Amino acid sequence: MRSPPRPPHSSEITPPELYARRREFIKNGALFLGTSAALGAGLISLSSMGSADPPVKPPPVPKLPAGKAKWEISKRGRFGTTEAQNSFEDITTYNNFYELGFSKSEPAQEGFRIKTEPWTVHIKGEVKKEQTLDIDTLIGWFGLEERVYRLRCVEAWSMVIPWLGFPLADLVKRLEPTSRAKYVKFTTLLDPEQLPNEESHALKWPYTEGLRIDEAMNPLSFLALGLYGAPLPGQNGAPLRLVVPWKYGFKGGKSLVEVRFQETEPETTWAIANPNEYGFYANVNPAVDHPRWSQKSERRIGELARRKTLPFNGYAEYVADLYRGMDLVRNF
Amino acid sequence: MAKPKLSWLNPAVATGSLLPFVAIAERASRHQLGANPVATALNQIGLLGLIFLMASLSCTPLKIMFGWTWPLRIRRTLGLCGFFTVLLHFLVYLVLDQGLALGELFRDVLKRPFIAVGFAALVLLIPLAITSTRRSVQRLGFPRWQTLHRLAYAIGVLGALHFYLRVKADHAQPVAYGVVLGFGFALRIVASLKKSRDTRLRQTLRAARSSNAA
Numbered sequence: 134m135r136s137p138p139r140p141p142h143s144s145e146i147t148p149p150e151l152y153a154r155r156r157e158f159i160k161n162g163a164l165f166l167g168t169s170a171a172l173g174a175g176l177i178s179l180s181s182m183g184s185a186d187p188p189v190k191p192p193p194v195p196k197l198p199a200g201k202a203k204w205e206i207s208k209r210g211r212f213g214t215t216e217a218q219n220s221f222e223d224i225t226t227y228n229n230f231y232e233l234g235f236s237k238s239e240p241a242q243e244g245f246r247i248k249t250e251p252w253t254v255h256i257k258g259e260v261k262k263e264q265t266l267d268i269d270t271l272i273g274w275f276g277l278e279e280r281v282y283r284l285r286c287v288e289a290w291s292m293v294i295p296w297l298g299f300p301l302a303d304l305v306k307r308l309e310p311t312s313r314a315k316y317v318k319f320t321t322l323l324d325p326e327q328l329p330n331e332e333s334h335a336l337k338w339p340y341t342e343g344l345r346i347d348e349a350m351n352p353l354s355f356l357a358l359g360l361y362g363a364p365l366p367g368q369n370g371a372p373l374r375l376v377v378p379w380k381y382g383f384k385g386g387k388s389l390v391e392v393r394f395q396e397t398e399p400e401t402t403w404a405i406a407n408p409n410e411y412g413f414y415a416n417v418n419p420a421v422d423h424p425r426w427s428q429k430s431e432r433r434i435g436e437l438a439r440r441k442t443l444p445f446n447g448y449a450e451y452v453a454d455l456y457r458g459m460d461l462v463r464n465f
Numbered sequence: 466m467a468k469p470k471l472s473w474l475n476p477a478v479a480t481g482s483l484l485p486f487v488a489i490a491e492r493a494s495r496h497q498l499g500a501n502p503v504a505t506a507l508n509q510i511g512l513l514g515l516i517f518l519m520a521s522l523s524c525t526p527l528k529i530m531f532g533w534t535w536p537l538r539i540r541r542t543l544g545l546c547g548f549f550t551v552l553l554h555f556l557v558y559l560v561l562d563q564g565l566a567l568g569e570l571f572r573d574v575l576k577r578p579f580i581a582v583g584f585a586a587l588v589l590l591i592p593l594a595i596t597s598t599r600r601s602v603q604r605l606g607f608p609r610w611q612t613l614h615r616l617a618y619a620i621g622v623l624g625a626l627h628f629y630l631r632v633k634a635d636h637a638q639p640v641a642y643g644v645v646l647g648f649g650f651a652l653r654i655v656a657s658l659k660k661s662r663d664t665r666l667r668q669t670l671r672a673a674r675s676s677n678a679a
Contacts, residue, residue: 161473168477173484180485180513182638219500227500235635238499288633290501335634406634425579425630427569434500438564 206297206362207276212353212378212451214281219292221361223434228368229286230387231336232321232328239330244367246327247388252372258394259314268358268372274307275299279362280355280376285417285446287381291431296376297359302350310346310394317349318342318399319375320391328388336406342375342386343399343413345455353378353451356389379445379452381415412465416456417446421465471535478539482546485513486553503561511554511583515624517547519645522621526649529656541597544617548594551587551624583627586620593617621646 226241233240253265277297285291305317323339325331331338348354355376358365365371370387377384383403393399403411410424419429419442430439445452456464489506492498498505521543524536563569573580593614595601602610625646629639 165473165477165480168474169481169484172478172481173488176482176485176513176516177488179516180509182512223500231634237501290504333635335636422576425577427573429569432501432503432562437503437561 203272204359204364205277206279208278211278211280212282212448214283214293214447216283216293217435218281218295219434224292224294224360225366225368227292227434229288229382230368230370232330232338232340232388233368234330235335240368241366243329244369244371246329247322247367247371248327249364249367249372252390254373254389255391256308256393257391258318259311259396260394261309261311271299271304271356271373272358275303277358282353282355282376282378283446284376284378284382284385285431285442287383287411287415287423287428289426289428289431289442290434291440291446292434295361296355296357297362298355298357298373298376300352301344301354301356301375302352304356304392305346305349308394313396314394315346315396316394316398317344317346318391318393318395319344319386319389320393321386322388322390336402338402339390340386340402341399342384342401344377344384345398346394347455348377348452351452351455353448379417379448381417383411384415414456414461414464416452416461416465417442418444418461418465420444421462471538474535475539475542478542479546482517482542485509503557507554507557507562510550510557512628514547514550514554515628515642517543517550518617518621518624519642521547522617522646522649526652529652545594545597548590551590555584555587579627579630582623582630586623586627589616589620589623593620618650 227237228240229237230240230244233243233246249268251267253267254271256264256266276299278299279295279297281293281295283291284294319342321338321340322328323331328338344354355378357370357374357376358372360369365374367388370385370389373389374387375385375389398413401411401413403415404413417428422428428442431442432439443449489498489509493502493506496502521540524540524543527533527536559565559567559570574584575581593616596605596610596613605613625639625643628642629636632639
């Protein structure tokens with residue numbers, strides 16, 4: 134015969150006050166978990182808003198070229214750099230294109246809105262003949278050349294980008310500007326359907342940029358239609374953008390619809406918004422700080438340690454002569 | 466002391482406050498902080514610091530508006546979260562962004578209002594964090610402790626200003642934080658005016674009653 138089970142030792146018995154509080158214990162545990170989870174989720178979403186920039190996977194980039202012109206690289210390698218090129222993903226997901234959003238990742242999300250076909254560029258002002266050009270005409274005239282350029286943003290980061298396009302000087306020569314054409318003004322598309330952030334009043338739209346005519350004629354100045362062998366994605370300024378590698382990135386107007394030759398210095402968007410911080414010339418210059426941050430060094434995207442910033446972004450041998458005798462501290 | 470009410474609240478706030486850092490670390494480990502991960506971490510941690518400071522400064526306004534007392538129970542936790550987050554923001558700037566270039570840092574602090582303002586907020590937070598214990602309140606005496614901790618108002622303003630000065634064109638977000646802060650200040654002022662008026666009214670009534678009785 135088996136003996137009945139021994140009664141539990143007194144120390145194993147749940148004390149009555151604890152037994153009575155088990156509901157409270159479970160309730161407090163649930164409140165703790167719920168509150169910490171809700172607070173954590175709230176903090177995560179608040180702290181990744183706006184300029185703090187959540188990186189999100191953008192929609193795929195369309196690979197098909199606009200128009201019917203043959204999309205092949207006819208020339209390579211002028212002014213090339215042997216530095217490592219940034220990845221296609223970095224170049225197409227880290228963009229300043231305020232018309233598509235203020236953060237670095239929004240342009241990649243919204244870039245698909247730009248309808249590049251049909252697209253026309255109006256040539257106006259002091260030229261032999263005002264005219265309207267399409268992308269096929271431009272490719273037909275000049276072909277496509279690949280240029281690997283450094284891009285230095287005024288925010289002290291930089292990239293190396295294989296652009297595809299043609300020298301701006303070729304276009305200027307072909308258009309035959311008059312003797313009164315001292316400056317070239319570049320205007321971005323104004324259409325909130327395609328560039329939704331143009332609804333905001335943060336900057337004066339359309340975005341305008343400009344170059345002195347001798348800067349425009351410099352062989353480095355470039356009009357890009359593509360990068361990495363494919364047409365430009367919207368976020369990089371499709372279908373046509375300016376690339377001026379010895380100047381800060383904001384000089385490179387995107388999604389251009391007008392090129393105007395004129396006698397007076399054009400007003401430029403960032404100089405209108407904040408004349409103390411952004412000038413017309415905007416040459417990369419480690420000796421002239423932006424008022425809010427140093428320009429002495431930069432972070433190459435993909436690297437941790439900062440690099441020294443070079444005068445004219447390393448292109449001094451090609452462009453320094455343009456500014457001989459000019460005070461580049463005053464003409465920043 | 467009686468059984469603490471809402472014993473789960475402060476541990477929940479502390480745990481929840483850690484989650485965004487866990488999220489950033491986890492995304493960093495998967496290389497999901499974007500093309501410029503240092504800038505993303507710096508911006509998000511900086512914004513978190515401002516959010517914690519704003520939250521700690523919103524406890525009193527919430528009590529004034531709704532009569533809630535629970536916000537006052539988590540005010541110290543939120544303030545300390547703010548301090549440690551701002552400190553981490555500074556360390557990310559110093560070590561990861563500037564690569565420990567101390568000379569550059571000091572020049573930046575002196576030369577650039579944007580960085581000077583942020584640095585001042587961090588420096589002012591230090592005495593508040595050190596005197597955040599109950600024992601400090603006893604040692605200093607409540608009136609002196611309270612006077613010292615009014616620095617939190619200045620720190621809030623400096624934090625919002627630092628954010629405003631950093632932004633290039635889109636000022637909506639820093640302005641929103643400034644509005645929340647200003648609304649809280651306005652509520653405090655109205656509440657203290659009302660309180661002093663009520664006190665005066667009570668004194669007048671008492672005086673009137675005693676003169677009637679006489």
